[in-house]
Amino acid sequence: xxxxxxxxxxxxxxxxxxxxxxxxxxxxxxxxxxxxxxxxxxxxxxxxxxxxxxxxxxxxxxxxxxxxxxxxxxxxxxxxxxxxxxxxxxxxxxxxxxxxxxxxxxxxxxxxxxxxxxxxxxxxxxxxxxxxxxxxxxxxxxxxxxxxxxxxxxxxxxxxxxxxxxxxxxxxxxxxxxxxxxxxxxxxxxxxxx
Numbered sequence: 068x069x070x071x072x073x074x075x076x077x078x079x080x081x082x083x084x085x086x087x088x089x090x091x092x093x094x095x096x097x098x099x100x101x102x103x104x105x106x107x108x109x110x111x112x113x114x115x116x117x118x119x120x121x122x123x124x125x126x127x128x129x130x131x132x133x134x135x136x137x138x139x140x141x142x143x144x145x146x147x148x149x150x151x152x153x154x155x156x157x158x159x160x161x162x163x164x165x166x167x168x169x170x171x172x173x174x175x176x177x178x179x180x181x182x183x184x185x186x187x188x189x190x191x192x193x194x195x196x197x198x199x200x201x202x203x204x205x206x207x208x209x210x211x212x213x214x215x216x217x218x219x220x221x222x223x224x225x226x227x228x229x230x231x232x233x234x235x236x237x238x239x240x241x242x243x244x245x246x247x248x249x250x251x252x253x254x255x256x257x258x259x260x261x
Contacts, residue, residue: 091139094224095143095146095224096220098223099223099224102231104132107130107232107234108237109129111238114127129252130253140255144260146221200251201251203249233246234247
């Protein structure tokens with residue numbers, strides 16, 4: 068990609084910041100996520116070291132998303148985090164502002180050292196959920212947002228955001244289109260928060 072393209076694109080966004088803000092605020096106030104932004108064009112990349120590239124799990128899909136969609140999605144996620152993250156368990160580390168995986172490991176080590184000093188037994192269970200982003204269930208997420216008393220205006224735009232989403236994959240001169248009904252594609256802004 069030419070260097071001047073990046074500079075030109077950034078310049079356009081900065082010079083039209085007011086327009087972007089008006090569009091983003093209108094989406095949030097109307098509780099509407101535009102249909103055009105719900106179509107994700109995906110690039111398929113081979114995962115290294117796979118023996119069989121005829122299997123779909125041998126590929127990683129990266130969503131190519133519009134800049135304006137990402138801006139509105141980020142605003143949506145910030146509002147969601149503001150209202151919902153404070154209701155989560157205080158032992159939730161991942162996807163929480165100012166808490167990282169390293170914080171969880173540090174707390175674990177401190178806890179283990181304290182238990183060992185007191186000569187107490189400690190059991191540790193580690194769980195890795197395969198395909199957590201691919202299989203995130205949207206009705207369950209919406210149900211949890213309602214339980215956590217997500218503001219009505221925010222809930223409406225999230226509901227719109229989750230309806231009628233399409234993924235288009237172009238690979239090897241073939242195109243496949245499918246309506247998405249769960250999960251998030253890699254490249255999404257909101258996937259980790261949801």
